[in-house]
Amino acid sequence: MNDAREVVVLRYGHRPGRDDRMTTHVGLTARALGADRVILPDNAGQSAETVRDITDRFGGPFAVELRDDQKAIVRDFEGVVVHLTMYGERVQDVEAAVREAVGLDEPAVVGEASPPRDLLVVVGGEKVPWALYERADFNVGVTNQPHSEVAGLAVFLDRLFGGAELDREWADADRRVVPEATGKTVVDADRDSADASDDAAGEGDDAAGEGDDAAGESAGTDDRTETDDRTEANDRTEADDCD
């Protein structure tokens, strides 16, 4: 999102089948909320495919990597490492220090501005080795309550970027959702307004329905009638996700 530094989200651990949707949501949340890249374990190929597909259709830049060397990635990362964990320091207490460490905030001392540094945000899956707690520059808890790694990542990124991630623009998108008080409008991304022809709007809406479903949100056009029509692509995604 920012040329000065790269923000990378690492999904640490993945259990195929059980974790497919959570890992997909980690990747999609990283993309939507301002990270530049997500690294998934190499057994999470299906999640990677979904996130790449969304990026192809709704824009980037956003990179998706599959890697089998998670320990080495954390150990050798040249930059600041944040580990999100319910055992960590309270996000409201350390977010300013994290921002300053990567050069996103004004420094506490005038004239001591931190240069931009890359940031690795580690999101736990199954087992997380104790070495990760020790290597992390910040172990951060978005509350110290058990809830959801996706929720924790979302709140952390929103606070890291101070909301600026919500205003980012997307390059190379095929389609774009038009924010509306009451409506479901998708247009070709190279159009400036929502005055798409019926045909084009219909196509866009369908496609957004697929993406929406991949993200586990509500389905597309057919919502209005609540019929059970779904594309084959949707059915495949649904069936594969939790097998």
Next chain:
Amino acid sequence: MNDAREVVVLRYGHRPGRDDRMTTHVGLTARALGADRVILPDNAGQSAETVRDITDRFGGPFAVELRDDQKAIVRDFEGVVVHLTMYGERVQDVEAAVREAVGLDEPAVVGEASPPRDLLVVVGGEKVPWALYERADFNVGVTNQPHSEVAGLAVFLDRLFGGAELDREWADADRRVVPEATGKTVVDADRDSADASDDAAGEGDDAAGEGDDAAGESAGTDDRTETDDRTEANDRTEADDCD
């Protein structure tokens, strides 16, 4: 979280099996980030059980309901209805209006303070009827990108409460995580400090591991050695979650 108004999260739609973990995470995120109650579809009994179990152990107050009349709940809700959807207005554009509508913000006009009103936050699952878009006082998009309903709920609640939800205190908890720069410390909730005996700390850590796992985060004590020891309770939760 606040006596003046009730904030209720409604999970709209649930596909047993496929949606179990997402629905559980919606419930746990609602609890952790300041809502007072979650309403789940009546076919999401397993998710309700998990959220109640976490509330029993980590504290409340937080209510979990199973209801089969989602349409009526939305239609008849006496208060403000927010529907989170990628097609909605941008959260950064409408959050002040939502806060003012429920009496959480200073009014734009002096002397015109809004009284506290209850708030229903609707999180889509599978199909969402068009009537929901029409009934909602605010259709809100946490970005207009496809990502995760759990991430959207988390960012919305954090912005609604302006971060105050992170400081809430929990009543009737059995145990409490002590935030630490590097550590995994769980104490009995009625202790004031982290100086638990080895035995008690061990027990607490195990129990937190279960809760942590239920939330899909990293596992408990055994992380330090990365062995594959898991309690039966953990195994049951894992097996049941995605069947």
